[in-house]
Amino acid sequence: MHRSRTAAATALALALAVAPLLGMAGPPGAAAPARTARAGAAPAISPTPQSVRPRTDRVTLTPAVTVVAGPKADAAAVALVEESLHDAGAERVVRSGQAPAGRQLTVYVDGTEAARALAELGAGSSADLPAEGYALAVGDGRIALSGRDATGTYYAAQSLRQLLPHRDHPGAQIRGTAVRDWPATPLRGVIEGFYGTPWSHRARLDQLDFYGAHKMNLYVYSPKDDAYLREKWRDPYPADRLAEIKELVDRARERHVEFTYALSPGLSVCYSSDADLTALTAKFRTLWDIGVRTFAVPLDDISYTDWNCAADKDRFGTGGGAAGAAQAHLLNRVNREFIATHPGAQPLQMVPTEYYDVKPSPYKKALATQLDKDVLVEWTGVGVIAPTMTVAQARQAREVFGHPILTWDNYPVNDYVTNRLLLGPFNGREKGLPAQLAGITANPMIQPAASKLALHTVADYAWNDTAYDARASWGAAIEELAGGDARTAEALRAFADTGYASSLNPEQAPELAAALAEFGKGGPARKLDAVLRTLQDAPGVLRDRLPDRGFVEDSGPWLDAARAWGVAARTALRLVEATRAGQDAEAWRLRQRVPELVRTATSFVYVDMAGKRVPVLVADGVLDTFVDDALAGYDRALGVAGRPAASTDLSVYQDNAPSRMTDGDDATYFWSGAGPAAGAFVGLDLHAERPLGTVTLTMGKSGSPEDYLHHGVLEYSSDHKTWRRLAAFDGTPEVTVEPPAGTTARYVRARATQGQDNWLVVREFAVAGTDRVTVAGGPPAAPGSALRSAADGDPATVYRAARAAQPGEALEFTPDTPRTARSVTVLRPPGAPAGAARVAVRTGGSWHTLGTLSGALSRFAAGDGAIEGVRLMWRAGAAAPAVNEVILR
Template sequence: MQTIRKTFATVGISAVAIAGMLTPLSASAAPPSGPLPSVSPTPQSITRAGSDLNVPGRVEIVVDDGTDAAALAELRETLSEHGVDRIDERAKATGTAPLTIKLGAASRADIDAALGDTEAPTHAEGYALLADASAGPLGTVALGGVDAAGQYYAVKTLDQLFVPKDDGGYRIAGAAISDFPSMPLRGTIEGFYGEPWSHQERLDQLEFYGDVKANTYIYAPKDDPYHRDRWREPYPADKLAELGELVNTATANHVRFTFALSPGNSVCYSSDGDYQALATKLQQMYDLGVRAFNIPLDDIDYGRWHCDGDRTKFGAPSARTAGIAQAAFLDRVQKEFVETHEGVHPLQMVPTEYSNTADSGYKTALRTMDEDVVVMWTGEGVVPQSVTVAQAQKAATVFGGPTFLWDNYPVNDYGNTAGRLLMAPYDKREAGLGEYLAGIVSNPMNQAAASKIAIFGVADFTWNDEAYDAGHNWSRALDYLASGDAATAASLRVFADLNHLAPSFGAPWQPQAPELSARIAEFWETWSAGDRAGAVAELRTYAQSIADAPEAIRTGTTDPAFVSDSSPWLDAAALWGQSTVELLDAVQARIDGDQATSDALAASAKATAAQAAAVVVDPVDNAWGKAKVKIADGVLDAFHGRIGFTLAMWDAGDVVNVAPKGTATASSTEVAQFGAKNVNDGNASTRWASGYSDDSWVQVKLSEPTVVRGITVSWEAACANAYELQTSNDGTTWTTIRTVDDSTCALDVYTFDESEPVQYVRMQGIDRKSTWGYSIWELGIYAAS
């Protein structure tokens, strides 16, 4: 796969414009000051520093032996992309170049002088930047790094300060920036189950991390046999060559390639032979250039030993003795390997108890481990709905020091993510975490390029958590994927909204399709106010944007790897958009009195929606296999159901869902968080789940006896092969009003011509479709308004 350089703004320049810029311009020709461009990650300090600098055809770069080679290469590339066709590299400024850029250590005399009052931070990876239009014919740019990484990041920031001009050229925004990261470790851990990333995907990711100032990639793919099951065996030559290329690419982008080895399923902690096998494997990677190592001991059974020696040395197997054994083993790795190898960073480890802050015998034992070993933690839960400062403080106490957050977002390798891309912004992490965490790595999706939206947020948050704005960052991430093209970014925004749900092992922590939901709410508000045609027209415009977005994404400037990753979801989104347009046209035809056309359009919309619902994830990258694609589920399909219901009840007038005013009960509940109350709470992202019995039921006692004109059942994946809809006046004697053996396993809609009021409505299960119980998002019960 060809690697494409990503930009934060539109690039492109004509030959005529280049020729024109070969002639130096006066500083007075620079445009007046204005708003500064957005920079990602958000700098610690950025202010306007006078007028912008015009970019000429010739630029002089002043460097010395302390100039970072990667930063210099990046600077030359970004200048070429912005219309500079002659770059003179010098050890000392001539004073005659149209534009001079000084790159190197912030302490270098000429850079220090050029920075003036712009303070160079003292933090590792920090930098100072000043773009000064008043120094030289067209100005001077000073790029001073605290270290080599700081120089590189200064250039990455400069790349975002280029502003296109009307004549096709560019100017550099006059800015003064003092910047450094809030957290020392920032990036990703490839730690998911299922198909690992390809070699090309990893190379692409490492270049992306350089763009967003992420400095950490932990190589820990669960399905790499040499990482986990065959951890004692050295890598074969071909795989070793690939890893070497990854290490070199990471280094070129100032990313710390961190090699993880996961021996916990078979290691004998007391065995010198196993220690030597591990040390030999680490040495193999050290010889490739790796200088950071991680020993994950997650997802293992610590209630048993793998050798008699551990029982003899540590006692009977238990959580506490496992902690003692792990601490002893990792202490040896830290002291005998890490501390004896030049340039190696402190060892990292993933504890077996990684997902809470409750103290335990295991954690007490682990606190005896060498304090230099960095402990990872996933938050209060495997997939936490939020991470707070108080939680991080408590984690630091129970683990014996600041933890390194393994954040399981946007990973999609568990059941509740089946069929999903997770494209909501990185959110619900509290400002101030930078003071209590060693860093954060995202555990991304099997779909590498589609993970960039969330990773973009992680990089921004870990760089400057106090200034992080999830909504702004989300927009910037979409701009990045669109290579700065506004039209493509707008289509990506529509598409990402349809994939906004963020599941957990409990309730979702980010809602599905918030923009679409808001527009649908506006539709019903306008509809209820009597302006039915206005409601249709307004929502139809957005529905058309859903239908058009996939093609615009495919043919626009979008990252081609993203297009490949999201292809099944793009297919489904196009069909859902088309069916929604058809459905709204059916409504308009009915408003116009043309029932025949309305019926034909509604039938076509239903058929197209069925095609959309049938799209599966293929090729299979995830452990959940060829699951059906989920697009705006609980929102778009629910709207289709309600509109279908409205068309079916057209002659009866408006109807209203009376279920939310009732009281729900059930024969059983799988766990408390999936209680019966979820089935009529009006929230499409909460659900009831029954026990594992075919005859399970859920019912709603209405607030008053009501003539029921329609019922909708919004199923989660655990649906029914067969069920009955029943009514009752006393909750004891039941009447079956519909037997269903052809459920859509999505949204079932049924209308009735009943005349007698009832007090209760029940879904009575007959036959489950899976080994799980029944699971329903919402049970809608409709009466005449």
């Protein structure tokens, strides 16, 4: 039996009339909000009930259990109770009109007997609770539950399901408990409104099961790929498509979820057209006939300054106010000619074209004054993706739109960042907000099963915001999805932590970041290695053990990337340890291995519906920073600068990360995701204070030559706080500056001095050292390589010869000025043969042999005197030589 229309109407009437002014009031004599269950207490109910009182007794689950259901008890609730009793170990569950004699456990569901038992057990009556509220009690050898309405009874059954254990035999002891519970806001659910790869029919059915289990009562069907909702909104559905929607409607009814059909005619509708109104209501009628009772007309993401027909301009005029009047005209006709003429229809919902702020405007004023007052207006908060949402903002929205507000909360939707999974909790929403609203709907990710972590927390907040704790709810979501298995939960938590960051959760991978920070402050390496090992192993554990196979399927490339980053980070950790211990050969071996591991970690892609391959990100800014710092630490220990670390305060377009402007490849680039505002920057961290040589900034690219800083300055700093100007530039995409002699810095940045609409492309941003080394000789470099790579200050770059050395051939390194050094170190790739070259230095105008190359790392005492040059004299006939770096220190 579907949720009673009376209950739904009562809930919405409360939202329309009371919530915007006073907030939802609790029932008479309501207890204080519940708190998280203590260790050893009864299992936690999710969402957290408004009131939970523990009793001192226990109830034993007997082999046979009798269910006494009232004559009007919700069938789905009774079926769920019986299923939960079987899962708890009952061997036989019997439905009867009365309790049996003896010590057999009896469960009362609605009706007179349930009401009597609830009163005797201290849970009170459900009759004085708000719509969808319920009372539940366990104690004195019995269990009783009852709802304010059918949906309330179903929710009571869901709470009982969580209180009961999962066992394969009877005898479980269930702690005595008295619960009184009700929702903080009438409507709570999900709007499938993202762009990108649509959910499958199977996934939608699974989602409806999930919503029912989490006391979410609304699902808005608005997939952007359904052409019959948008481009072909006037056309009837083919029979097979309509049959699929009916299956969704029926499943929603079984789970006490309102299926809302959202038709989006704004791309082509003529607001004043009788024919279009007829087409719209005819479409609604076909959905009514298969059981839909809630309808919406989203008018977002369209132009309201360009009419679709001349008749609208003639009738309404032009501008935002005219658009609001036109939309109100159409919606009022739908409301009066369809909704009002169909008993049982729920209030009409609409999404305004201006859905993302609370600023007064002619458009909003037209809606406020002309749209029927019982139409619900959907609103995303202040911003399309609102980092925070407050009570004051909700009141402003109610005032400026003049209608009850149903939030369309764009979290955890990731259609604008398809390279990420957003796995953190619902956050940044003020306590007290739900009472100001007609309801809360969340826009989920392209990945349906992976959305469940965040949606679990949305459900918790929307039901009981007073008791909501984002981190605790997130932990409970992980435990639930892991099926109660400790090892699976540990793995899932480690993986979910890598996708924690979003506009609502600005801290990325907080648990992993804390472990890295502890190590950075002197914590033991073995402790950090255990954390990284858990992350490395997590994908395998989840693939083997996670009950929700959809989550594994959704997360595939991110799981692969997480494992690879775990391997890379653990290798980087060993590099740090080897560097600190002075294990030169091992450290160099690890230093060469890490970049390849990073390339693997960054190679995994999500393939979108258009076939585009999007490189995925996990714990970005945390794992990659740790690895970069490990490499930089090794390079500093060698006495070379290494590759600078790039940064920016601009958003990043797709995978065109800041690191691409320091990779030495002019064909790759950083690309911002928006035009730089005044003060926006791209910068380099040189890892240590050092002399500055030539600074080059190469911007723009083929296809977007205007994507450069049109007005900017180059600046440098030693502490990242006090900045000094190096040079200003205007109207040029290529900037080259020679710093004054003696200039030193650790940080260099290019900063916009004016805002601009064009985005920013940086192909290369480089700072040469003043202690340059000229490399000459041979053999000549192979294609893609260069002689200078053997002395460019970056051990990751390699000079590779195009052929074997010929007799007398040598590679010669000449510093700009003679350099005092204690040693000469030659770094080569793994497996480099011993004896490939003799190493000599020139001091005082004469050459002196130091020794012969012995392997991948060869170090020689330099002797006395300033070094004027270094020579590698190759052994003729040896394999084509390769050199990463020659270092004087």
